[in-house]
Every structure is written in structure tokens, then in C-alpha cells.
Amino acid sequence: MRVFMLGWEFPPFISGGLGTACYGLTKALDQLGVKVTFVLPKMVDSQYATHVKLLTPQAKKRVGRRRNTRSQEEELANIKFRSILSPLQAYATPQTYDEQIAEFLRLRRETTSATDAPGDPGGGGTDYAGDLYREVHRYAHMAMDLARDEEFDVVHAHDWMTYPAGIAVAMASGKPLVVHIHSTEFDRSGEHVNQMVYDIEREGMQRAHKVIAVSHFTRGVVISRYGIPGDKVEVIYNGVERNGTWSVEPVTIRREEKIVLFLGRITMQKGPEYFLQAAKKVLEVTDNVKFVMAGSGDLMYRSIELAAQLGIGHKVLFTGFLRGNDVRRIFRMADLYVMPSVSEPFGIAPLEALDNDVPVIISKQSGVSEVLRHALKVDFWDINEMANKIVAVLRYPPLRMTLRNHGNFEVRKLRWRDAARNCLRIYEETLVPA
Template identity: 60%
Template sequence: MRILMLGWEFPPHISGGLGTACYGMTSGLGDLGVEVCFVLPTAVPTSATSHVSLRSPTDVRRKRRRTETEELEHVEFRRVEAALQAYATPESYAEEIRRSRQVSRQVEEDEAAADEQSPVPADIRQGGSFVRGGAGVHYDGDLMGQVNRYARLALEISEEEEFDAVHAHDWMTYPAGLAVSAATGKPLVIHVHSTEFDRSGEHINQQVYDVERTGMHGARKVVCVSQLTKSIVTSRYGVPPEKCEVIHNAVELPERAEVSMKPIGRDEKIVLFLGRITMQKGPEYFLQAAKKVIDKYPKVRFVMAGSGDMITRMIELAANLKIGGHVTFTGFLRGDDVDRVFRMADLYVMPSVSEPFGIAPLEALSRNVPVIISKQSGVSEVLTHALKVDFWDIDEMANKVLAVLRHQPLQSALRQHGQIEVRRMTWRDSAAKLKQVYESLTAPAAR
């Protein structure tokens, strides 16, 4: 079986959970003998390390660039030149474009020199912007335009590839999925990792909503990452429940070659927030709880790792709460830095307002860090050995943070049971469910 998969991020060039999920899912599918052709947009740097090697296009063509790729067994990558930006909204995208135009010339000049000398990818130095796509791509400052461009290019790839089904991840690839499915007659599976309601609360972007709704209704099957997401898909988008399939995400266990990263003599406990600093992730609840914790237990540091549109507001909030000295903002972390910050943490908190799934708590547990998670998250459906709070209940959040910091037996019980629990959540199991979905659509009777 071969699947044409449409996505917009893949490790190591990730800004959130989608890339991690696509990685785990494709490797799980590979184990089960399902081949995947993964179509990715461009704009990735070349020098970051991963066992997945992505090589830059050598041959620049106007119409389409194709990378020579070789990666995970059973996964072939096809790269198309469209600038889909992680977690973008049409508004923020337009803003990014304006900024990138200002810096792009500078970047290109720096790049040649920097790539020679620095092991750090250029786009990381640039704060994770997609400006690296630079040469050869015609940005028109319109995300919807890029979504359509991606669809057009994916359609061209589909003509060259053999596959049994199309699988599209999140709204930016839905139009491509619909187009490919319509042109080839292959069944379309769409995978909802988040909805516009998760990202924007009630102030949704109608254009995005329409794209999502059309994709969901045009697909043969809608895979949701949690019951929570399924309930949004059925209630807000009017998708019949029987068309939805819940497949929870899983976690890749880290390799066991750890050195303790705790600095010698550290007498502060570290409470970690790791994620995009956006409305959806509830960073302000984290800081308000932090204030209450610090009043009772001053030997603690709250680390906010991530970037996002609320970061300046959060820095101001920490200052207003007079806890600036206890809060560290690290900016966006990836790769080894994520491992390091997990290893330093005594506790991980995910106070998300709306979290369709949330892989990060599983990553924390797999690295032996106890977790407090929001009840408004998909992961709380599958994780029992975690402390759970309503995101808005900052008193309870502080109460639980303090309990973990003060009571060693609680930490050890959460660690011990959590470790066992995450080991049972494998991508192979999730991939097996996915394979069943494919099979149900491609079986002769289903046609």
C-alpha cells in the first residue's frame, strides 16, 4: 500500500506538534509496510541534523523544484515550492511577509558566509521565520495564494506517483487533498490536528473555517487526534460522527544516553512551559499560577520556552506581577535544546486553553518529568498518571505545582507510573489504526 501524504512540516524543521506527529506516524506506517510519499513545502534549511536527510534543491526551476530525497525507509519526500508557514493565519502571514521583505536581502548576504562557518541553521538565527525560502519563490503576501499554489504543485506530483489514498494534514493541505482526490479518484483522508476554533477561540477566520469545512465534507474519512477534536468537528463543522475516526497521537521514546544537565549546586526547582506562546496555549494562566506559587515557595524558576505572538505581553505580565526574577524566557527551542530543558525541569505544565492533542506532555513523561495538563486537552483522554486542572483555575494549578515541588513521593509516583504509561503509547499502534482506515477505503467493497 502506498499513501500520498500532504503536510507542511517535518522534523527537524518544526515549530509544533504536527511535524512530530507526521514523523512518528510515517515511521509507524513504515514498520507496517505502508509506503508514504510525503509532499512538503519548501523553505527549509539544510544543515540541521536528523536521521532524515533533506537535501536542498540543486536545480532551480520556475515552475517546480524537486528535491532528491532519501529518508526513513518507506517514506519518500517530494518537495514543492510553496511557502506554507507553520501555524499561520492569513493576517499574521501578511505581517510576516512584510517583515521578511525587509530582512531577506540581508539574510541572503549573511547566508553564504554563515553556512560555511556556523552549525546553526540560518533560519534559526533568524528566529524561525520562513524567509529562507528566499530566492526563486514569488511571495505574494497571501497565505491563501500559497495554499492554492501548494495544491497545484501537489496535483502535478500526484500525476507522477502511484498511490492508493491521499492523506492531508491540517487545513493548509486540504485543498490539495481535494484536488488530488478529484483528479485521481483516490479516496481522501483528512487528519485534523487542530481546528480554527482551537487556534482562534470564537474569533475565527471565516476563510480558514470554510477551507476546513470543505475539506472535512469532501473527505471520505476524517481522522481526529482526540474525542475533544471529534466533538468540535461534529458540532462546529457538521461532520457526521460516523465519518470521524479518533486516532490518538503517541510518543517516540528518547534514546537512553543521558547526562545530567542539572547545574551543580542548583537549589531552584524548575517549572517548565514549552510551546508556542499564543492564546491557545494559555501562557498567562501559567504566569498567574507562578505568582501564587512563588509567594509560598520562592526557590523556584518558571521557564517559558517558545515563541509566539503573546511573548511581549507575557514579559510585561511577569514584570507587572513582580515575578520577573523568577521567570526565564528562552525563545524557541528545538532539537537537543528541547532535551536539555526537559532534563533540567522538575515539572512540566501545559495550561492550554484548547489543545486538540498535545504531544509535549508525553515527551516530558518519556524524559522522566512529571506533568500537569489542562483538562481541555486531547492528551488528557489517554493520560491517567498526570495531574489535571482546568486551564482557568490558577489556584488549583498553583496548588498542584506546589504539591509536586514539595512532596517527593508525589513526584516519584507520577514519574514511575507515567513512564510505564507512555511506553504503551506507540506510533506503531496509532499507525495500525490508520492503516485500517486506509484499508477500509481501498478495499474493493468500499469502492
């Protein structure tokens, strides 16, 4: 099976769960012998793409200098990486696109002036003027050109920015299209959806032969809000990478205070204000607690101000965006992880927390609540109940130990290999004549 896959992001350049999901899924597909050409709207540094072969002109220059091992290439030999020079970024909105494009062009000028030779395909001269809609469709045309040189059986597109590209490649090649719903515009924006994004999402789902949703929660949104027939939408849950493959230095911090962790994008979708309001109520009952908000987003500064207004600024630490070993270190320090999301299609972070022996409290408005039994669950808006559950976990070690031990055992069953097998089954179904 050969798959032409279109994604937004890939480690280490990630803004949220989509990059983590793409990494886990492609790695598992590789182990099943599925040949994947993965297309991104940016260049990924070869030192981080350990299971992919970098084929673009810029990458070939670096591969010659790369210290690689034979075992890496042989272990994951079925994935190759193709990138399209584009300023598209995960979780971009039309409102933030202008800021991103200005920063992208500034970095391009600095980089190309120092490294690009005349005539280099990676050099300057590409026109990035215009709005997000235009760039999404420019990316689609470039993906279609790139696909002409590839051999594949199925097109697999992750989330809305890649849907026009997926549609174009599928139409040009005559191959079936599978779209993967990691998040919808209703999750990101509530009822105040951007009509352009909604229309692109809906067209992608309508044109696809199969739609993969990351949870039954998301499947319901796809059917009710986008009018997609239920027999076309299948659920494939995300997995989690075992933390045993990572080497992390011991956390040498002495403290009396308990640490309650929020890890994710600080945006409306993730419910940071409910986390802080619950924190206020917890601190009215017990004082030996610190609340850590790890992440970045458009509500970060508003959240800092809210913490100050609530009079708990001295008890809340904002770390900014974390990745790699820093994420694993913060999990090692945490006594409890809380995910108060307003609308969460799945939610990989609670799985990562449990995999690091951290008990979790999760929003009932999440896909991951469908697969976790040994987690405390609460409506995102019920800050009183959220606070009560936080206090209970911190005060009663037997409860904390039960949630941690049983949750860790439970999360071992959620593996990317199972998700990859289900994807492979769907690919095969799309190739069977109707």
C-alpha cells in the same frame, strides 16, 4: 499500500507538535512497509531527514555531498520526500502572512543570488505576491502537478493549509482522501474564528472519505462545530518517541530552586497567562522556585510584560524557541511540567515530559487528558487549583515520585506504531467499495 501525504512542517524546522507528529507517524508507517510520498511547502535539509529520500532538484545537489550510511537507507526505505517551493508555514494566520512573505523573499534573494544557476528550478522568479488564501490554492495546484508523476492509493492531508491540495489531488487522481485534524480554528482562535480558515477546514472534512481526529475532544469539535457525521470521524491518538534513542550530555547545573516548566508556543491557545498567574500564587507560598517558559509566539512579549507587572519577573526565565537536544536538556532540568492549554486537541509535550521522568500537570481541556491517568488535571482557568497542585508536587516527594514513575510506565504504551497501524486500517477501509 502507497500514500500521498501532505504536511506543513517536518523536523528540524518545526513550530509545534504537528512536525513531531508527522515525523513519528511517517517513521512508523515506514516500518510497517507503507510507501509514503511526503510533500512539504519547503525544503528540508537532508541531514535531518534521516528516514526519507530527497528527490527535488535542490536536494539532489546536496545528496551527493551527504555523508549517509547504508543502514539508514535500508532501515527506512519506504518514504520519499517531495517539496514545493512555497512560503507557507505551520500555524500561519492571514494576519502574519505578510510578515512571513517579506522575510521569505528576503532570504530567497540572498540564497538564490549565491547558489542558483540560470534555469535552476529552485531559482528566483516565482511569484509569491498575494494573500494567504491565494498561496494555499497555488500550493494546491502545484501539489496536483507533482502528484501526476507519483503512484499512490490514498491521499492523506494534515491540517487546514493542505486540505485544498488534498482535495485537488484526490479529484484529479480519483483516489480517496483522508484528512488528519491536529488542530481546528476554534482551538487556535477561540470563538473569534477566521471565516476563510473555517471554510477551508469544513470543506476538507466534508470532501474527505475519512476524518482522523487526534482525540475524542477534537472529534466532538469536528462533529458539533463543522457538522461532520460521527461515523466518518475516527480517533487516533498520537504517540511519543522513546528518549532512549537520544544521546544527551548530563546537565551539570547546581541549584537549590525547583524548576517548573512551560514548553510550547506562547499563544492564546496554550494559556501562558494562566501559567504566570498561577506562578504568582505559588511564589506567595514558597520562594525556592523558578518558572521557565520555553517557546515563542505572538504572546511572548506580552507574557514578559505580564511577569513584570505581577512582580515575578526575576523568577521567570524565557528561553525562546528550543529544539532537539535543547528540549531534552530542559526536561532533564525540570522538576515539573505544566500544560495550561485553553484548548488542546492532543498535546504531545506532556508525553515527552513523562518519557523524560518529569511529572506533569495538564489542562482538562486537552485530548491528552483522555489517555493519561497518572497526571494531575486542572481546568485551565482555575489558577488557584493549578497553584495548589504545583505546590503539592514540589513539596511532597512521594507524590512527585508516584506521578513520575507511573506516568513514565503509562506513556510507554503510547507508540507511533499503534497510530500507524490504525492509519493503515483506515486507508484499507477507504479502498473498499461502498
